[in-house]
Amino acid sequence: EVQLLESGGGLVRPGGSLRLSCAASGFTFSSYAMDWVRQAPGKGLEWVSAIRDSGGSTYYADSVKGRFTISRDNSRNTLYLQMNSLRAEDTAVYYCAKPTRGITVGLDWGQGTLVTVSS
Amino acid sequence: QSVLTQPPSASGTPGQRVTISCSGSSSNIGGNTVNWYQQLPGTAPKLLIYDNNQRPSGVPDRFSGSKSGTSASLAISGLQSEDEADYYCATWDDSLNGVVFGGGTKLTVL
Numbered sequence: 001e002v003q004l005l006e007s008g009g010g011l012v013r014p015g016g017s018l019r020l021s022c023a024a025s026g027f028t029f030s031s032y033a034m035d036w037v038r039q040a041p042g043k044g045l046e047w048v049s050a051i052r053d054s055g056g057s058t059y060y061a062d063s064v065k066g067r068f069t070i071s072r073d074n075s076r077n078t079l080y081l082q083m084n085s086l087r088a089e090d091t092a093v094y095y096c097a098k099p100t101r102g103i104t105v106g107l108d109w110g111q112g113t114l115v116t117v118s119s
Numbered sequence: 120q121s122v123l124t125q126p127p128s129a130s131g132t133p134g135q136r137v138t139i140s141c142s143g144s145s146s147n148i149g150g151n152t153v154n155w156y157q158q159l160p161g162t163a164p165k166l167l168i169y170d171n172n173q174r175p176s177g178v179p180d181r182f183s184g185s186k187s188g189t190s191a192s193l194a195i196s197g198l199q200s201e202d203e204a205d206y207y208c209a210t211w212d213d214s215l216n217g218v219v220f221g222g223g224t225k226l227t228v229l
Contacts, residue, residue, distance in 0.1 A: 024207065034168050035218070037164075044121065045156070045207050047218035095163060104211055104218045106154050106169025 005108030
C-alpha cells in the first residue's frame, strides 16, 4: 500500500523559509516521479512542482518558480520542497503525491501538511 | 480563474446519474489524458479516474470518465449519499509545462 507522510509545515513569517519533507513507503520510490500540490484554505487544488524519478528534471508552477525547489533523496525514500521568500498567498495545505504513471498522471496523495505564512 | 472550467456545483438524488463536465483547450485536454479526483470534506483528494477512463483498483464502477476533443466528463451512476464531495479534473498543459486543475465541482446529494 502506498504511504506518503508529509512533515515540516508550520507558521512562518512573510519572507521566511520552510522545508517540507515527504516520507514514502509501499512502492519503489526511485522508480516514480513525484509531485507537490497545494490547497489554500477553502480553495481548489493548485499543482506546485514535480520531479522525475532520477531527480534529473524538475517542473514548477509559475507562482513558485524561483522561490521553491523540489528535490529527492532516493536512498532515504524522501521527497522535499524547499520554500523561500514565502508570501501570505503561499498559505495552504501542501500534499505530496505519487503519479500512477509518467510525471503527473493519476496522483495518489498523502494527508498533507499545513503551511501558514503570517506576521 | 482556473485553466480548466468545471461547474461550481451539481446535485442529484440517491440512485440518480449525474455528470460533471470539464472544459479546456488544445494545449491541455486536447492533447493529454484527463484525471479526476474526489475530495470528501476534511480529507485529502483521492484518485477516481486516470487516463480519461481508467479506474484504480477499489474505485466502484459507478464512476466513469470520458473525453472528447477539448472536454471531459465524469459520470456517477447510482448516486449515494457518500458521494457528496468536491470533484476536480486535472491534466497536463503543454503551454504552461505543468499540471492544471479545474476549479472543482461541489456535488450535493439531495
